[in-house]
Amino acid sequence: MKNFAYREADSKDAILAALAELKDAYVIAGGTNVMLNILDKKVNDRTLVNLRNAKELRGIKDNGETITIGATTTISDLEHSELIAGEAKALWQAAVSFADPTTRHSATVGGNISNASPAADTATALMVLDAVVTIEKKGAKREVALTDFFKGVGKTVLAADEIVTAITFKKSHNCAFIKLGLRNAMAISVANVAVNLVKQGDVVKDIKIAMGSVAPTVRRCAEVEKALLGKKLEDAVIAEAVKGLDKDISPIDDIRATGKYRKQVAPVLVTRAIYAACGCKDGGAK
Amino acid sequence: MAKKEITLNVNGKAYQVSVEPNEILLNVLRDKLFLTGSKYGCGIAECGACSILVDGKVQLSCMIPAIAAEGWNITTVEGLADKDGNLNPVQQAFIDRAAIQCGFCTPGMVVTGTSLLNQNPHPTEEEVKDYFRGNYCRCTGYTSIVEATLMAAEKMSK
Numbered sequence: 329m330k331n332f333a334y335r336e337a338d339s340k341d342a343i344l345a346a347l348a349e350l351k352d353a354y355v356i357a358g359g360t361n362v363m364l365n366i367l368d369k370k371v372n373d374r375t376l377v378n379l380r381n382a383k384e385l386r387g388i389k390d391n392g393e394t395i396t397i398g399a400t401t402t403i404s405d406l407e408h409s410e411l412i413a414g415e416a417k418a419l420w421q422a423a424v425s426f427a428d429p430t431t432r433h434s435a436t437v438g439g440n441i442s443n444a445s446p447a448a449d450t451a452t453a454l455m456v457l458d459a460v461v462t463i464e465k466k467g468a469k470r471e472v473a474l475t476d477f478f479k480g481v482g483k484t485v486l487a488a489d490e491i492v493t494a495i496t497f498k499k500s501h502n503c504a505f506i507k508l509g510l511r512n513a514m515a516i517s518v519a520n521v522a523v524n525l526v527k528q529g530d531v532v533k534d535i536k537i538a539m540g541s542v543a544p545t546v547r548r549c550a551e552v553e554k555a556l557l558g559k560k561l562e563d564a565v566i567a568e569a570v571k572g573l574d575k576d577i578s579p580i581d582d583i584r585a586t587g588k589y590r591k592q593v594a595p596v597l598v599t600r601a602i603y604a605a606c607g608c609k610d611g612g613a614k
Numbered sequence: 615m616a617k618k619e620i621t622l623n624v625n626g627k628a629y630q631v632s633v634e635p636n637e638i639l640l641n642v643l644r645d646k647l648f649l650t651g652s653k654y655g656c657g658i659a660e661c662g663a664c665s666i667l668v669d670g671k672v673q674l675s676c677m678i679p680a681i682a683a684e685g686w687n688i689t690t691v692e693g694l695a696d697k698d699g700n701l702n703p704v705q706q707a708f709i710d711r712a713a714i715q716c717g718f719c720t721p722g723m724v725v726t727g728t729s730l731l732n733q734n735p736h737p738t739e740e741e742v743k744d745y746f747r748g749n750y751c752r753c754t755g756y757t758s759i760v761e762a763t764l765m766a767a768e769k770m771s772k
Contacts, residue, residue, distance in 0.1 A: 331615055334635035334681050356682070360659060363638075363677045367658060376635060378682045404671075428748030430665060430672045430726065513747035514660075 330366055331373050338381040340464070340493060346377045347489040348466040353377045355491055357400045358434035360427075361443045385438070385493060388412065396496040399438025403450070407432060418453040418503035418522045418605075425449060425507040428514055438492045441477065444484045444545070447517040451478070451546040453505045455538035456524035457497035465490040478545035500524045504604035506597050510584060517541040518585045521597045523605040530560050537598060542577035542590050549576040552598060561606055570595035620684040624649065625693030633680045640664045640675035643690060651691035651721045655750070662749030665722040665729075666690050672729035674748075691721035694728055704728050707766035708759070715753035722749050727763045736767060 335350065337343040347353050354374040356362040365371045379385065385400040388409050395416060397406070406412050406423040413420040426432055426449050440450045441461065451474065459474040463486060474495070477484055486492070503524040509515025519541045526534040535556050537549040551572025559565045579590035615634045622629045624647060631646050640657075643649045643666070655663030657676050664676040667689035694702045701709070704727040714720050723746070730737060730745045737745065742763045743756075751759060 330636040332635040333616065334618070334679070336682075356679070359677045359679070359682070363679075364658060376679065376682075378679075380682060428662075429730075429745050430662060430674055430748045431659065433668070433671045433673050434677065513744070 332366075333375040335375055335377045336381065337377050337379060338383075340382055340384055343377060343379055343382060343385075343491065344464060344466040344489075346375075347491065350375045350377070351488075353488070355379055355442075357436045357439050358402065360431055360435045361439055379491070386436075391496070394496050394498050396494050397437055398494050399442075399492045400436045401438075403427075403432035403435045403437065403440070404429065406437065406450075415499040415501065416453075416457060416497065416503070418456060418500070418505040418524065419450060419497075421505040422449040422453040422507070422520075422522070425505070437495060441474070441495070442484060442486060442492050444478050444480075444482050445516075446481055446543060446545055447520070447541040448546060449505070449507060449517060449520055449540065452520050452538045452540040453503075453522045454495060454497055455546055455548060456503060456522040456536040457500055458536070459495050459497040461492055462494040462496065463490050464493045469493075475548060478547075481544045502526065502605050502607065504601050506601045506604065508593060508597060516584065519579070519590050519593055519597055521594075521601045523598070523601040525602070525605040527561075527606065532556050532559055532561060535602075537601070539573075539577055539594060539598070541584075542579040542594055544578075547576070549573060549598065551575045556602075561602065566599050566602055567595075570598050573598065618681055620681060622647070622680070622683060622688065623686065624688045625690060631680070635679060635681050637680045638676055639666075639678040639680045639683050639688075642680040643675060649690050649692050652725075653718055653721060655718070655722075660748075660750070661719075662722040662726060662746075663719055665725040665749065667693075667725055667729055670729065670732045672726045689725075691725055694724060702728060703766040703770050704731065704763065707762040707769065711758050711762035711765055713754060713758035713762035719749060719751040719753075723751070723759055727759075727766065730763065731767055731770060735771060737764070739764060 337346050352374045355377045357379040385398040387398045389396045403423050403426045440448045461472050505522040507520040508518050521539050524536040540546040555569035573594045579587040617632045653663035655661035659677050666675045669687050704724045742760050
């Protein structure tokens, strides 16, 4: 029998106070993961602390070179934001490939990363945009780079009395996100990739590549990045560079795909995403 | 578990109900408010049969604890018609286009269609198909549903 107490917390202070006071707090915002976790009997006998009405945690702010999104900003907010579509295209592409419009009206970015599924689509995009997560508890605040935020499947650096309150990341005009699922909609990623690229003339000045669903956490593909720095983006160069994925990813067999399939498809996706990010072949990020 | 007296604003009416934290909005709408239009299709956010509008935007009532919905502006399929009982354009288009067979998915479909046209009054066929991706129908094959929604958009733009 599902047994819960309930606490409404319509401001950040109220949320942090509740988390400090309650030993059994379990935060809920959009509910699209929480309710499923409860139905799966993964969570019971807790106090649900409802963040959904804390308006101060929802919103997208343009800081000039960076953007800050509040933790309870919905995926639909991202989808309908001209700022995100124009200056963080990879995140926008992740948002429009996320579940369906209905789910997106409820699901939040904070929830997506705090749930820490290796398939969290927004996490892959945010990771190549140098995202930094603001984490708060009563009386304290800290910032953690998204690359350090995930510890394992479903695990983050969050303590029991902490929540994500915001995520800040850099704008980009050359980034892209691609999701591969078992179907074109309502699919959990079999593999996803995001690329953020800075070119100097013909040559790669800086490149960030992240993949999801191919390791216990969303992660950067450091070997592939290294192999592309300073190089021209040509078929042969990229084909050689993506061999580094063998070291960067460690996909397993699960109900959606085998590790072997993921290893085969990862280089294809990374290649497509690189071209999409630079806009230099069809499928370019416009 | 502690029961709480809450007020749910549904279809313009304020309902007082007593709910426990583990009750989902879908079941409270159906079993306590007797608004049985929203259907329990899967209970796990896959089928869209439980779709309702919150401030005009479609959400899944099976994924919302009723206790969290206090004070929200909720519209169920029963609230789509006007106070004289005239069906809204999406509902009427579903009838005109015969986009209904067993009817189980229909409440979710018309609610979702209404949400779409609230946000995007002139959707393309692709946009309609994309918006409905979370609503499942086992009978119609979806063609008539997409056509009905486009017909409603056209009627509304006149």
